[in-house]
Amino acid sequence: MPDQPAQPAPPLAEAPYIRLLMIKRFRGIEKLIWYPGRGVNILLGGGDVGKTTILEAIALLLNPTNASTLSDSDYWQRKYEDGFEIGAIMALPLSSGIADQKKTVWPWHWNGKTARVPDIETGDGHVDDPVYCLRVSGTPDFELQHEILQPDDTVDHFPVSVRRNIGLVRLSGDDRNDRDLRLIQGSALERLLSDKTLRSRLGNEIAKTDVKNVLQDDAKTALNTLDERFKKRALPTDLSLGLVGGPGFSLNALIGLTATKDGTLLPLSSWGAGTRRLAALEVAAAHQVEHPVMVVDEIERGLESYRQRILMEELIARPSQVFVTTHSAPAVNAAVGASLWYVDAGGAVGELPAAIGPQQKRDPETFLARVAIIAEGATEVGFVTTLINRSLGEDMRRYGIWVSDGGSNSEALTVLRGLSNSGLKVAGFADNEGTQTGLWAEVKAKLGDLLMRWPEGCLETNVIPHLTDDQLEAFIRDPDGDAGERLRTLAERAGTEEKTLAAVQAATDNILKLMVEAACGSVTNDLPDATKKAWKRHGQRWFKSSAGGAELADKVFELGLWPKVQDRLLPFVNAVRAAIGLPAVQTVD
Structure with a gap:
C-alpha cells in the first residue's frame, strides 16, 4: 500500500x-x-x-x-x-x-x-x-x-x-431492494430471521397441497395423456403436480414481507420505490451488528426531497462508516458534516475540503455540475451566464455548466482554492480588490484561463469607462426603458436638484467616473452616516443583482463595447468551451 x-x-x-x-x-x-x-x-x-x-x-x-x-x-x-x-x-x-x-x-x-x-x-x-x-x-x-x-x-x-x-447494509437498485425484502438466500431478510429449517418445513407443508385437483379440465386431460405416454415408454406413472426444488431454486424465495394497506395485505415489493428502499434499509439495519458498514447508491432514488434530507441526516448521526453516491442537490445540501469526494473521469477520487461548507449550503448544484463557474457575486452570475449562453448559442445548462454565486470575493477565493484541488472541473470569475494576491496567483496557476480576474477593479469599472457620450442615455436606461432611478443616484452624487443627464453632466467634470461610483455603490469616509447608507444602496438600482449582471452583459453587446473587453473575456469563454469539449471561437456575438 x-x-x-x-x-x-x-x-x-x-x-x-x-x-x-x-x-x-x-x-x-x-x-x-x-x-x-x-x-x-x-x-x-x-x-x-x-x-x-x-x-x-x-x-x-x-x-x-x-x-x-x-x-x-x-x-x-x-x-x-x-x-x-x-x-x-x-x-x-x-x-x-x-x-x-x-x-x-x-x-x-x-x-x-x-x-x-x-x-x-x-x-x-x-x-x-x-x-x-x-x-x-x-x-x-x-x-x-x-x-x-x-x-x-x-x-x-x-x-x-x-x-x-x-x-454490511447495502442499498442499491430497486431489484436489490426487492431481493432484501424476500427470503432469498443471502438477503437481508433471510439473514435477519436466520431460520435454517424453514425450507424443509415449508416444503413439507406445500407438498400436502393437491395441485392437480385445481387444474382446469383441459389441463387435467393433457396431464392424463402425458401419463399414458409415460406408461408406453415404461416411465414412472401416476403423474401429478407439486412444487419441487432444484439447483438455484428455493421455495423460500417465494416468501417476502407483507404489510397492510387500507385493510388489504399486500407484498411490500408492490409498494413505491422509495418505501421499498427505506424498508430494505431498516431490514438490513435490524441485524444484531451494532454499527455495520453501509453503502447507499443514489440515495435520492424514489425519495422526496424531505426524505432525502432526513435520511442523510440520520446516516450522518450514526457511528457507522457510510458510503453514498448521489446526484441530488437536496442530499448534498443536507450532507453537512459528511466528507465530500469527487470522482473524475479518470477514476481518481479527490476530497472537497471542509472550507467549501458554506458553498455546499448556499448552492449544492455547484458540486453536481459538469463545469462549475464560481462567480464572486450576483452581478457576476448574471453577466457570466449571459456571456456563456451567447457563446454557445443556447442554454449552457444543456452542457452541464452551472454558474454559482460565491458569496463575496474572499469566499469565492476559498471555494476556488478548495475545488481546484478536488478534480471537479471549476472556473472562476472575480473582481480584483487588490487583496490576497498570492492566493489568487496560486489559483490562477492551477486554473489558467478558467479564472477570469480583472487586472484591477470590478465589472463596472472595466465596462463603463468605454462608453462614449452618445451611448450614455441608452446605457442608463433600465430594461423597461426607464432612466429615472439611475439618474436620481447620479444627481444625488453630483449635488444637483435637476435629475436629467444634461444637468448631471453640467454638475460634474467626469460623468463616467460618477456612473462607476453610483453603479458600485461607492462612498467616502467624509460623508455623513445617513448619506453613506443611502449611497451604498445606489448599486442596487444599477447592476447589483443577477438580473442587473445580465442586463450589463446585454448592453456590452448592444452598444458595441465587446471589442473593447474581448481580449480579457474571450480566453475565459474559450477555456469554458474547451472544458466541455467544444472548439474555440474567434468572437462572441
Missing part, C-alpha cells in the same frame, strides 16, 4: 471502518487507492466514472455470504485471465469476532498512512492502533477468494462469520 501524509491516529474503533481501499482491475476501474473518511462519505461525479463500482467493490469485499457469482464484465476490460483484487486496511472492533478465530488473526500497526508489521519485541504483544488487511480476489476461473493477509506474509481465509459480524 502506498504512503500518504501522516494523520493523527483516532481512538480504538467502536465501529468497523475502512482506512484504505484499494481496487485493481475491477469492472471499470483499473486501479484506485482511496483513504475514505471515518463517517459518511459522499461520492460525487458524472455518469460512468466509477462511483457505483466503488460501492460494489466494498459490498463484495464484506459480502456476508459466498453466494456471489462472477461474469467477465466484473473484470477490467473483460480480461478475466488477469483477475481482479479489492483490498482494504480496516479498523475492527472486538465485536467483529476477528480475534476469536480458530487460527489466530494478527493485527497490523496503522502508522497514520499505511499498515506496518508491529514491533512485538518492544512490548507485550499489544499493538497500538491495530488494523487488519482484508482482500477479495476474482480468479481467472471466475471464483471469489476472501482472504486475510497476516503480518508474517501468510494468507488465511476471511470467513463468512467475521464478515457477518462486521456487518
Whole structure:
C-alpha cells in the first residue's frame, strides 16, 4: 500500500471502518487507492466514472455470504485471465469476532498512512492502533477468494462469520431492494430471521397441497395423456403436480414481507420505490451488528426531497462508516458534516475540503455540475451566464455548466482554492480588490484561463469607462426603458436638484467616473452616516443583482463595447468551451 501524509491516529474503533481501499482491475476501474473518511462519505461525479463500482467493490469485499457469482464484465476490460483484487486496511472492533478465530488473526500497526508489521519485541504483544488487511480476489476461473493477509506474509481465509459480524447494509437498485425484502438466500431478510429449517418445513407443508385437483379440465386431460405416454415408454406413472426444488431454486424465495394497506395485505415489493428502499434499509439495519458498514447508491432514488434530507441526516448521526453516491442537490445540501469526494473521469477520487461548507449550503448544484463557474457575486452570475449562453448559442445548462454565486470575493477565493484541488472541473470569475494576491496567483496557476480576474477593479469599472457620450442615455436606461432611478443616484452624487443627464453632466467634470461610483455603490469616509447608507444602496438600482449582471452583459453587446473587453473575456469563454469539449471561437456575438 502506498504512503500518504501522516494523520493523527483516532481512538480504538467502536465501529468497523475502512482506512484504505484499494481496487485493481475491477469492472471499470483499473486501479484506485482511496483513504475514505471515518463517517459518511459522499461520492460525487458524472455518469460512468466509477462511483457505483466503488460501492460494489466494498459490498463484495464484506459480502456476508459466498453466494456471489462472477461474469467477465466484473473484470477490467473483460480480461478475466488477469483477475481482479479489492483490498482494504480496516479498523475492527472486538465485536467483529476477528480475534476469536480458530487460527489466530494478527493485527497490523496503522502508522497514520499505511499498515506496518508491529514491533512485538518492544512490548507485550499489544499493538497500538491495530488494523487488519482484508482482500477479495476474482480468479481467472471466475471464483471469489476472501482472504486475510497476516503480518508474517501468510494468507488465511476471511470467513463468512467475521464478515457477518462486521456487518454490511447495502442499498442499491430497486431489484436489490426487492431481493432484501424476500427470503432469498443471502438477503437481508433471510439473514435477519436466520431460520435454517424453514425450507424443509415449508416444503413439507406445500407438498400436502393437491395441485392437480385445481387444474382446469383441459389441463387435467393433457396431464392424463402425458401419463399414458409415460406408461408406453415404461416411465414412472401416476403423474401429478407439486412444487419441487432444484439447483438455484428455493421455495423460500417465494416468501417476502407483507404489510397492510387500507385493510388489504399486500407484498411490500408492490409498494413505491422509495418505501421499498427505506424498508430494505431498516431490514438490513435490524441485524444484531451494532454499527455495520453501509453503502447507499443514489440515495435520492424514489425519495422526496424531505426524505432525502432526513435520511442523510440520520446516516450522518450514526457511528457507522457510510458510503453514498448521489446526484441530488437536496442530499448534498443536507450532507453537512459528511466528507465530500469527487470522482473524475479518470477514476481518481479527490476530497472537497471542509472550507467549501458554506458553498455546499448556499448552492449544492455547484458540486453536481459538469463545469462549475464560481462567480464572486450576483452581478457576476448574471453577466457570466449571459456571456456563456451567447457563446454557445443556447442554454449552457444543456452542457452541464452551472454558474454559482460565491458569496463575496474572499469566499469565492476559498471555494476556488478548495475545488481546484478536488478534480471537479471549476472556473472562476472575480473582481480584483487588490487583496490576497498570492492566493489568487496560486489559483490562477492551477486554473489558467478558467479564472477570469480583472487586472484591477470590478465589472463596472472595466465596462463603463468605454462608453462614449452618445451611448450614455441608452446605457442608463433600465430594461423597461426607464432612466429615472439611475439618474436620481447620479444627481444625488453630483449635488444637483435637476435629475436629467444634461444637468448631471453640467454638475460634474467626469460623468463616467460618477456612473462607476453610483453603479458600485461607492462612498467616502467624509460623508455623513445617513448619506453613506443611502449611497451604498445606489448599486442596487444599477447592476447589483443577477438580473442587473445580465442586463450589463446585454448592453456590452448592444452598444458595441465587446471589442473593447474581448481580449480579457474571450480566453475565459474559450477555456469554458474547451472544458466541455467544444472548439474555440474567434468572437462572441
